Amino acid sequence: MTRIRQHVRGSRRLTTTAGVALTTATLLTVALSPAAHADPRPTRAAAIQNAASALLAHAAGLGLTSAESTSVRDVIVDKDGTQHVRYDRTYRRLPVLGGDFVVHLKKDGSYRGADRATRSTISLASITPEISAPKAADLAVNALRAVHLGNALKQVKAKPELIVDALHGTPKLAWRTNAVGRDSLGNPVARTVLTDARTGRQIDAWDSIETAAGDGQSLYSGTVPLQTTPSGSSYNLTDPTRGGTYTGDAANQTDLCIFGICISRAPATVFTDSDNHWGNGTTSDRSSAAVDAQYGTNMTWDFYKNVLGRNGIAGDGKGSFNRVHYGNSYNNAFWDDSCFCMTYGDGDGTTFGPLVALDVAGHEMTHGVTSKTAALTYSGESGGLNEATSDILGTMVEWYANNPSDPGDYLIGEKIVKSGFGKTALRYMDQPSKDGNSADYWSSSVGNLDVHYSSGVANHFAYLLAEGSGPKTINGVSYNSPTYNGSTVTGIGRDKVAQIWYRALTVYMTSSTNYAGARTATLNAAKDLYGAGSAEYNAVAAAWSAVNVN
Template identity: 30%
Template sequence: MKKRTSLVLALGLTMGTVLPITAAANTISENVTVTKEAKQFGKDVKVNWKTGQAVPSFVHGKLSTKAHKNKDSIKQFLKENKELYQLDADKDLTLLDVETDELGSTHYNFVQSVQGIPVDGAKFKVHTDKNGMITVVNGDVFPEAYSYFKGKLKAQIAQAGALDKAWKSIHVTKAETETNAEAGPDGKKFEDTVENADLVVYKKDNDFYLAYKTTLQFIQPYPANWVVYVDAVNGNVLDSYNAVNDAGSGVGVLGDTKPLNTYLSSGTYYLYDTTKAMTGVIETRTAANSTSLPGNYSVDPDNNFNATSQRADVDAHYYAGVVYDYFKNTHNRNSFDNRGATIRSTVHYSRNYNNAFWNGAQMVYGDGDGTTFRALSGALDVVAHELTHAVTERTAGLEYQYQSGALNESISDTFGVFLDKKNYLIGEDVYTPNKAGDALRSLSDPGLYGQPDHMNKYVNTTADNGGVHTNSGIPNKAAYLTISKLGTSVAEKIYYRALTVYLSPKSNFKDARSALLAAAADLYGSGSTQYSAVASAWTQVGVN
């Protein structure tokens, strides 16, 4: 691991509306830079820098000396501090939305753009407290992008051409992925293959490209949520990865009786729950050991789903409702998109399938082979894991590769523990059912199952999208240390706020620490026991 000389960066900001920041930086790995706090005017200002980036990714503290209570004031603040972020607030930043939360804090969410075209992953957020004072500025922006393009940006290939290139690059045709989905009791049909292409500016290594960001979602011949970047000028594939969120954990069908919310139509009862305060429904289907999604509805003639073949269906349906209720009652979140979206599950996927996953549209569960796994759909922590992937997708949008991908996995594991509560293990009830005490992962002791628990053990690999299921052990350990110190009811509030307010697509472990500290400061104060516990947890795993 290469070390670099510690540097001191002095940022003189104009007009006295933001405090000057001095940061001394040192690295703890090739891709993680940690900055030490500097005290100004009696307040701590913390600044995070990522190696190779010209703009800080997270600044937290008392950043303004006057209130900013609307988007025009926020843009004026950014103009006055152009020296720091090197962007024109009017031309380079597009305001996506403004949200005020239950604490009275307001969050201004921007995306960086070049000639009106969004820079992929370049989310930029400005946060004020209830008094309008700016407390956090975070996200990833790339001012150097503007020097890469001369003249007007114009795609040389059409959207349809980009999609064709994307399909060819994964060696699957769209026709090979399409199935005939059954309509539900409401008459609606589910689209099982989804394709999309949006024009973006894409950063790869140190270069920028005008590209189509294409997404290809399908279930056969294998589960996929492909993200493929196609050069919009010459049609070359710049990058690609399969972003299917793989939980690999769960509990078996244990024979316990559960109440179900069902739907009666034409004398048949469906696992179709319309009782929640949502626009959509909670529905459960079966693939009947095929790979066709979403499959047929799980039904019963007498509303007593007690057949052995129905047990996976019952658990998937019941636990989806439990997870919905958790997010609604604990965090006031209405389904994974906070707009009441339908929560769809399909069980009995394929034969002896040892997995469960969120594919960008729904949850899918295999029955296991009886040796490696029991049926995976029965686990509360599995369902929580999958639906948390959906929440993450709709909020922080953590890219499913390298450190951001490991955070994505860790957050799903952590919310699985928040809901399951009985221990810090993942998958212990279904993994290797003939071997007592075994599990897939442990938040309290990641090393038991081959995961690192400290940055000095970080695994540099290109496998598994950069080790998302391996290096998640580091933030998992930090989560365990936080929960064990503060308890679930406090920790879950901090984690939810960090996920939905402060994390962004390219957040790394250092950003996660800052996001959680900012959330703890919002909820309990920067001098609180809760704040100190979060800081200590991340320090103990080497993210200082």
């Protein structure tokens, strides 16, 4: 519990909304209103229709058969009208892990190409498992207990879901089981276990609690502006200008979830205030942590909208909400797709303080963006990229905020760590190994590391791409970033790094993207944004080579 993690109960369930089957009957009809003609770019619905036509024409090339169906997960329409439609797929109605792909369309809607998570053709002799669901549940429970040795778990439950695993070699029938429980303090623990449905062999496993106009006095960011909602003679900490985002008090309670379904949740009682001046800057006022959480949400929302053009976490303009004071001395913060909410513990006071710092908010909420776009699988190299995405873009949120009490830096979680943690930050982007665990450079074994440590390769890449190699002092913080090949890397600036990484995430990466794939994705993004052979394109290539990704 000493790392910022993502909590994604339900986020890996492949949705079946907006489904596009491989028949002409499913092509969407588009009725353009007069207002739609004001913008020459295709509408979202038009992009989906164009992609559906492309699926029919290129089904074989995409590995689609009559046994498979698809559903739209996300749509990106570039300023020049180029379209990118992201799909999940099912096989004989079973979700396919690693079945996702992105269809790329030209301005006129014609097919340009596709990026696929895996290229294996799915052809199973049977979808009847030889390992029963109860047996799969038992195996997952044992796997959860095995990673919490010495901590007596309570209320342990597991619910298997039959899927097709196309992510780990030849497609096979598998059980994806979410095992959940509570630790000795009553805080939630969870692990997702992937089991071969024929042999019972564990294929993979990963943590699924992962580890983000009044004014307020915050714990970490000084006095900050807040948009609130009048309610009678008082005010609610609800921001109507950012999709209705709000912050509530969890009252030191926790969620009770079984089989991935929450029977009861910790409350999120919206904070109220009589004079619209919130908190006192210390933990003696429960509203102080709420100020940090709401401010972090605001800055993350603004960064994605004003810098990257994304309207909310899901891109639909809808706000999330925050819960603070969750659990007892809870050393964690997490994003949860199933409630579309951010949750913060108060920390134990020795290792961590309240986990409501600005870069933590940006980190965790970015997990929500990743879930809605590339959905990078939370294990192996893709898991490291998932964590790195949150570190990279969460850091960009901190720089965007330009807050004098928490100036931008390339340290992760520096505001929340206490003396008992033994280090000045959770992670260091200029030289990740300074935390004692993270990888500075890629190697063939990096995917075996915990995802919070394998993320170091991409964090190091992003720092080098932004600031360059060698010693320097930025905003009063000293950095000294080495390179694997002894090269000198010249940075292109944070803003361009944010644009390149975000486009790579939302347009080119898929659930199975590894470090080699991330190099290709970011080069494609740099080419789109700045041109092939541009200084930015060449810098991306040089920065990846500097962390041994070639």
